[in-house]
Amino acid sequence: MAYVTLDLTASRRRVLTGAATLSLAALLLGGVAGPAMAAPAKSSQKSVDYQTHPKGGHGCNSCKDFVPQSSCKTVESPIQASGWCNKYAHS
Ligand code: SF4
Known part of the structure; x- marks a missing residue:
């Protein structure tokens, strides 16, 4: 035992x-x-064709990745709320 x-x-x-x-x-x-x-590095603005004005009525301020006031979850800051890039995705 x-x-x-x-x-x-x-x-x-x-x-x-x-x-x-x-x-x-x-x-x-x-x-x-x-x-x-x-977290993976953000894309450069150049690599995503970032521009400081909207395109086709779409802008960063309506994108799902926009972080007020001037940031983005996936693209290097600073960005403008009125900007746009080819990764745009409506929020
Ligand atoms: S459009 Fe591009 S830069 Fe603007 S918030 Fe969306 S992913 Fe970021």
Whole structure:
């Protein structure tokens, strides 16, 4: 009976040690991989044909990626609310 108790204690120790090791590994990988997992770089204004005036009645101020007052989720800032680019998507 005592043998079984010792065996369970050893198993529990192995499980806890394994969990601690996994937690440490996740923490270390998170620290190392964190910057690499950052949001992708925004497109340059030139690469998306950004212009400071609307096109076909569409402008940044009605695009889903527009972030008031002068930013965009996908294109490098600054942009103008009246601007437009070829990634335009109506909000
Ligand atoms: S039209 Fe282009 S630059 Fe303007 S908010 Fe949309 S994605 Fe950004």
